[in-house]
Amino acid sequence: MPIHNKQVAEQFNRLADLLEIQGANTFRVRAYRNAAQTVESLPRDAQEMLEDGEDLSELPGIGDDLAGKIKEIVNNGELTLLKETEEETTAELGEMMKLPGVGPKRVKAIHDALGVESMDQLRAAAENHEIRELEGFGKKTEDMILREIDRRKDHTERTKLSAVDPIARSLENHLSGIDGVKKVVVAGSYRRRKETVGDLDILITCRNDSPVMDRFVGYDEVEEVVEHGKTRSMVILQSGLQVDLRVVPEVCYGAALYYFTGSKAHNIAVRRIAQGKKLKINEYGVFRGDDRIAGATEEEVFEEVGLPFIPPELRENRGEVEAAKADKLPKLVRLEDLRGNLHAHTKDSDGKYTLREMAEAAKKSGLEYLAITDHSKAVAAVKGLDEKRLRQQMERIDALNDELGGIRILKGIEVDILEDGSLDLDDDVLGELDLVVGSIHSKFDLSKKKQTERVIRAMDHPSFHILGHPTGRLINEREAYEIDMERIMDAALERGCYMELNAQPDRLDLNDAHCKLAREKGLKVAISVDAHATTDLEFLRFGIDQARRGWLEADDVLNTRKWGDLKRLLKRD
């Protein structure tokens, strides 16, 4: 049975929760949490790596013990230590710790004093006012526990970056307009442009007499004020999103921005380097002894630590600190580097606009080329094109290219990869196209081996160029299908095929780790919006965000090239 990294990470996290309740060494607990994070962000399953004979103890934060435990989970599906700990401590206590305001000490106190072992019992104890009687607890804590139990159900998921973007922007506007406010910036995973965001961390600088904190907690969209302090406040918006606001002195702005941008793992790695130079970094600055020697800007902070500026998107402790030390940071691709888009639909299949409308929108947005890639006939539900309709569309594209100046429309298709790996259209017509994107839209549940071979067989086709949305995942909705990404990438390299980074904010597929893997292999990636409407062209920026998180440079991206150069790259022999 395949065991995925997510399951390994889950077991480590559960174990960490329970150990914490038992009062285990906090650093031991942290070691499990760090390991969970490391494993989850690997581009390949640990199971595969083990099968290939790789030594997992070489991974950062994984020693002999944890490597052995990963092996145990992969081989047995479960971890003996976790099972034992769950028996000693009751598995559901770990769930209680996820309630905001309830940590290991309080769970243990409630459990020991009242015998509470489940969420239902916790609610009953709170409703019977048993909790407020405990030492160290009171009415407010009891009320909070009840409130958080109710909120828990609809508050578990992280929010997609694209959904958070407009919320963050209107908050920024609101705060910028308040009297005395100088700088406003959203830090955290939002600034790192992570595909999903847990909460918003906003930093501001302002005059001492600015009413910004009161105006923040009084913002229209605020549903609940969790904290309201002088330098820090926290609210929950009607959308369910949590927002933290911090007021920082101007001399500390850079240090605070750096600190609150994270990630935590990255910050710790850099702080270690600082320690080696007898420096201390915190949100107030870089200190030598009691002297603040930097802090007003992020650049200053990096300079004092002796590192070049590391772009926020890279700050995940995935090798960027080592790369910075060696002065080998990538020069990340930018939105303005993109010259074209290689995946777009029209009304001929499931797009919302005509060929001409899509072409004009692309031209207006400054693109030099746009590939029209409607669905093929297998996707009958969206009237996918057969050979005849595709040829008609190709003629219309030729005519449009003669008429329109300033943009080139490429004749393409998003052809279905059928279950056996064959393509859904005749070889002849595929050979006449400028661009063939091949995608999977059916049979998501094949075994990993079959799914992988299906895709490789599709890439054997001499007209195949780019694998569309390579894992099929939909963020928060559908898991990736089982596929051996490393084999797929190696096969693509051998055949002269490429990967798509689908920039639809619901997809962002390839993910960041896969992009990094592609780059390491020297496999180029197309950043494509998969546009179904003229307005979708805007989504290219989400693709760029993800590409940057995946360390991609302009040269690693197919569509940073002029059409003439791209055409040569697409030529297979």
Next chain:
DNA sequence: GCCGTTTTCGGCCCGACTGTTTTCAGTCG
């Protein structure tokens, strides 16, 4: 439990806010 240009033992980030305290513990980020 991890890790090593202070190292194989003894560190591992630390400050703000809240609620419960009457000087601080717990939690969070």
